[in-house]
Amino acid sequence: MPKVTIDGHEIEVSQGTTIMQATKQLAIEVPYYCWHPGLSVAGNCRMCLVDVEGPPKPQIACYTQVTEGMVVHTQSEKAKKARKGTLEFLLSNHPLDCPVCDQAGECDLQNFYMDHGQYDSRFDEQKHKKKKAQPVGENVMLDQERCVLCSRCVRFCDEITGTGELGIVNRGSHEEITVFPGKEVNNAYSGNVVDICPVGALTDRDFRFKCRVWYLSSQDSVCPGCSQGCNIRIDSNLSRPQHGEGERVMRLKPRENLNVNDYWMCDEGRYNYNFIDRNRIQTASRVKEGVVEEILFEDAVDSLASVLGDAVREQRHGRIGVLVSTQLTNEDLFFVKKFFKTNLGMDAVESRFSFPEGSSDDFLIKADKSPNTAGAQALEVIASGTYQSGEDLIDKTIAGEFDVLISFGVDIDGLLGKEKLDAILEKVTLLAYVGSNHNETSKKAQLVIPSTVYAEKDGTFTNVHGRVQRIWPAFPPLGQARPEWQIICDLSEKTGFSVSADDAESIFSEITQTVSSFQGLSYEKLGKEGSLLSTVKETVEK
Amino acid sequence: MEIPEELKKKWDEAVARYEEKRAALLPVLRLSQDHFGYISAEVEEAVAHYMGTTPVHIREVVTFYELFHTKPVGKNNIQFCHTLACNLNGCEPLIKQLKEKIGIKEGETSSDGKYSFSRAECLGACEMAPMMKINKDIYGPLDKDKLNEIIENL
Ligand code: SF4
Ligand code: SF4
Ligand code: FES
Ligand code: FES
Numbered sequence: 001m002p003k004v005t006i007d008g009h010e011i012e013v014s015q016g017t018t019i020m021q022a023t024k025q026l027a028i029e030v031p032y033y034c035w036h037p038g039l040s041v042a043g044n045c046r047m048c049l050v051d052v053e054g055p056p057k058p059q060i061a062c063y064t065q066v067t068e069g070m071v072v073h074t075q076s077e078k079a080k081k082a083r084k085g086t087l088e089f090l091l092s093n094h095p096l097d098c099p100v101c102d103q104a105g106e107c108d109l110q111n112f113y114m115d116h117g118q119y120d121s122r123f124d125e126q127k128h129k130k131k132k133a134q135p136v137g138e139n140v141m142l143d144q145e146r147c148v149l150c151s152r153c154v155r156f157c158d159e160i161t162g163t164g165e166l167g168i169v170n171r172g173s174h175e176e177i178t179v180f181p182g183k184e185v186n187n188a189y190s191g192n193v194v195d196i197c198p199v200g201a202l203t204d205r206d207f208r209f210k211c212r213v214w215y216l217s218s219q220d221s222v223c224p225g226c227s228q229g230c231n232i233r234i235d236s237n238l239s240r241p242q243h244g245e246g247e248r249v250m251r252l253k254p255r256e257n258l259n260v261n262d263y264w265m266c267d268e269g270r271y272n273y274n275f276i277d278r279n280r281i282q283t284a285s286r287v288k289e290g291v292v293e294e295i296l297f298e299d300a301v302d303s304l305a306s307v308l309g310d311a312v313r314e315q316r317h318g319r320i321g322v323l324v325s326t327q328l329t330n331e332d333l334f335f336v337k338k339f340f341k342t343n344l345g346m347d348a349v350e351s352r353f354s355f356p357e358g359s360s361d362d363f364l365i366k367a368d369k370s371p372n373t374a375g376a377q378a379l380e381v382i383a384s385g386t387y388q389s390g391e392d393l394i395d396k397t398i399a400g401e402f403d404v405l406i407s408f409g410v411d412i413d414g415l416l417g418k419e420k421l422d423a424i425l426e427k428v429t430l431l432a433y434v435g436s437n438h439n440e441t442s443k444k445a446q447l448v449i450p451s452t453v454y455a456e457k458d459g460t461f462t463n464v465h466g467r468v469q470r471i472w473p474a475f476p477p478l479g480q481a482r483p484e485w486q487i488i489c490d491l492s493e494k495t496g497f498s499v500s501a502d503d504a505e506s507i508f509s510e511i512t513q514t515v516s517s518f519q520g521l522s523y524e525k526l527g528k529e530g531s532l533l534s535t536v537k538e539t540v541e542k
Numbered sequence: 543m544e545i546p547e548e549l550k551k552k553w554d555e556a557v558a559r560y561e562e563k564r565a566a567l568l569p570v571l572r573l574s575q576d577h578f579g580y581i582s583a584e585v586e587e588a589v590a591h592y593m594g595t596t597p598v599h600i601r602e603v604v605t606f607y608e609l610f611h612t613k614p615v616g617k618n619n620i621q622f623c624h625t626l627a628c629n630l631n632g633c634e635p636l637i638k639q640l641k642e643k644i645g646i647k648e649g650e651t652s653s654d655g656k657y658s659f660s661r662a663e664c665l666g667a668c669e670m671a672p673m674m675k676i677n678k679d680i681y682g683p684l685d686k687d688k689l690n691e692i693i694e695n696l
Contacts, residue, residue, distance in 0.1 A: 167598035
């Protein structure tokens, strides 16, 4: 294993390690454009030039492999001069339209210019004009003048999606990124080319001009769009609500996790955030004599608690059914089960639905469009009682088996249609809906209790491969919404049972003590990247 | 677009000469240009399909080389060298004369499709300066009368 000295720090690395990788291990920063850890090495931008003792000319860190005894200087005059020269060339035809460029604030041309810039431009010639603001797909906008021709986007479409929509045409300073006439960048992962473009050449048509990036705050999270559970970042704007018409979430970005999604996420997940701020159930309500009226959160909980309490007292708890969505966290599911099954002694608690199934591929996108089916399975909220599935439970409701149906986030109308929902309403004395967004089911339910969306809660999801992953609240809940586990605590208190917890973490630790597959896990252990259930063998997860 | 069998056969022959299919792209494109006279978007798509890649990657190559035409060129594609040796030996007056004679400007094709004219960088025949190339043939050293005669005999 070769030893290399970089800026005076010696490090032993495995054979084949590049200087770039070694600098990463040493946390030494070398600027780069074309290199990306998830793509092949192109070595075309020359921004990563470093001074290697021996050869007369600076070498590119991204491609040059470390050899025994190599001595590298990243900050010598020679290295700095080389990078300054590179940057001067890269900027010779750049339009410098930062004031109207969405990338400003997170642009590597701006960032590196601070350290390696020429400052006094020597460029007197006319800059080449190229096409600006050209849509190259549903989600991607191209500005050819801003491009530094690093080819990251081209390699992404060739190597990751295999769709090959982008290319670099022409020669010399006339080179430009383009799509073939009549074709578009419309693969299922197109948003990623915006993420990896180091400059403002590719911008996101959805995010464009919505908010300056320096107003954003970020919170790590997990995409709830399917059972893969890609690691993401929620970028929200709370300080300038006027910029997004009151929307808090401005965009979602993928977060690196080599066990789950590498550096990528799909477009469906990326642009699926409007429900966080739109069409939310913000207040509790009930239907009284055919009219919907808003009520206090406490009153809604009281009224559901008294229905439950009466049923238990009168031994009618077998006539209560509970549907639970797998959009809920492990903590929520565990408390739902603990309260209804263990405490109230009910059997009919079910979260398995054979749909909604959607498109899938052999990369990230899974057909199960909910983030926590595996969690529901591990916690036995799925096919756990006499009921085979949620559909089964609904059919039995229509057959008259239940008087009360409580739905935690399951939109019966959306899943099974209006007829089933109406048939249920004819049979039951109470349909209660606990959920975050309005839908036909919430509109027809006699009692509605608002709950939080994933972006507002603490907790964990278990992905399709059995990886338990943390989510964190990006901002406080809207209106009266509370996490489902808290609603359970409230119900429990009102009915005289002892399901209670101070926070999601204490519920998780209770799970790890009572459910064997969660044994040994803790929030600390999950960290940013999650951990596999103990029942899952390490396998290829993707 | 349908590629005629004879051209397909030539492509196959070109590909057979290389270890990697991709390596045959330039010969395949040249064969296509010989056949169609220029490389249209449809030809790029057909070549892409044949080579197992996407059309934009074919366009990358086509637009890199001056020798590939993306628009139809005249029956006689005249490229006049204007680099050093040819320049010192007086190419400019000849270029002027040529343009007047065939009535088109640089980069144009005559409306009857007979001529195209463009300037070229050194064509590697400096000993013949001033010189020009018409399709695959080179002519030089040129003077006023020779140029006239060549054009008239086209
Ligand atoms: S558009 Fe962006 S990612 Fe693509 S080559 Fe240009 S600078 Fe690189
Ligand atoms: S693949 Fe699934 S988890 Fe990943 S971003 Fe898409 S919807 Fe979200
Ligand atoms: S990062 Fe090394 S050449 Fe671009
Ligand atoms: S300069 Fe004209 S052929 Fe070389």
